Amino acid sequence: AQKVTQAQTEISVVEKEDVTLDCVYETRDTTYYLFWYKQPPSGELVFLIRRNSFDEQNEISGRYSWNFQKSTSSFNFTITASQVVDSAVYFCALSERSFKAAGNKLTFGGGTRVLVKP
Amino acid sequence: DAMVIQNPRYQVTQFGKPVTLSCSQTLNHNVMYWYQQKSSQAPKLLFHYYDKDFNNEADTPDNFQSRRPNTSFCFLDIRSPGLGDAAMYLCATSIRDPGQFYSNQPQHFGDGTRLSIL
Numbered sequence: 001a002q003k004v005t006q007a008q009t010e011i012s013v014v015e016k017e018d019v020t021l022d023c024v025y026e027t028r029d030t031t032y033y034l035f036w037y038k039q040p041p042s043g044e045l046v047f048l049i050r051r052n053s054f055d056e057q058n059e060i061s062g063r064y065s066w067n068f069q070k071s072t073s074s075f076n077f078t079i080t081a082s083q084v085v086d087s088a089v090y091f092c093a094l095s096e097r098s099f100k101a102a103g104n105k106l107t108f109g110g111g112t113r114v115l116v117k118p
Numbered sequence: 119d120a121m122v123i124q125n126p127r128y129q130v131t132q133f134g135k136p137v138t139l140s141c142s143q144t145l146n147h148n149v150m151y152w153y154q155q156k157s158s159q160a161p162k163l164l165f166h167y168y169d170k171d172f173n174n175e176a177d178t179p180d181n182f183q184s185r186r187p188n189t190s191f192c193f194l195d196i197r198s199p200g201l202g203d204a205a206m207y208l209c210a211t212s213i214r215d216p217g218q219f220y221s222n223q224p225q226h227f228g229d230g231t232r233l234s235i236l
Contacts, residue, residue: 033222043206045161045227052222091160095222104149104212104222108160 002027004094006109013082014117021077021112023092029053033095034075035106036066040088048090051075082116089113121145124209124228131199132236139194139231141209150192151225152184153208161208167192168214199235206230 003026013019025034036048049059051068059066063080079086093106122143131137141150149168153161165174167186181203183195196203210225 035224037227043208043230043232045208045210045225047224047226050222050224104214104225105163105166106161106225110160111158 002029002094002096002107004092004107004109006090006092006112008112009110010113010115012115012117015084016081019079019082019086019114019116021079021090021092021114023075023077023109025073025075025092025094025107027073027094027096029096033104034068035093035095036075036077037091037093038088039091039111045091048077079114082114084116084118087114087116122209122211122226122228124207124231126231127229128232128234130234130236131196133201134198137196137199137233139196139207139209139233141192141194141228142190143209143211143226144190145211145213145226146189147211147213147226148189149212149214150186151210151212152182152192152194153210154203155206155208155230157205164194196233199233201235204233204235206232 005024007022011019032053034051038046038048049066056068056070065078067076089111091111092109096105096107125140151166152164154164155161163175164178164182165184181197185193208230209228212223212225
């Protein structure tokens, strides 16, 4: 069975500090996709990034960066120079290849709540 | 802007009184999902549609039903809400390319409907 673990339930930082969110996953699939979503207090889940299992290049998008390491089954997310608007719950998710369905079944981690204080 | 719209934003119903939540999309995506998210938990998939093909999760209670009359709309019906059904309900969409066995594209979420049971 697939599993995603986000060991940090809550992280509190002061504005401009960097924060790294850990994500460790388990899967038997050789082809899989990993995602990060942000859920601000308003409730909607905002897609941040998708990474397939064959692409281990790190990615940077503005203040966000992602470190995918297949050898340790980790897909960590770093926010550089955090801002108050970064306060949200962040979910890491793994796509599950279901042979019964055509949709993309996501296995979510438990989420990490990030609180950025001014 | 293309988007996923959920109505209403907040819904209050009485114990045992049927309630319907709605979701519409302008993305023209062929897959639509319904999730239940309880406080401080990850979203839990209830079911999804690929076009008109309905896919129910094994642990989704019979109390929850869904309808997708056309590509743009999807409804979640709760036949007899109990206190344990109070939650945020999230609708999401994704695209499955014809040549792919399943959708690995990102899911796009609506703002959610927060359901309260009196």
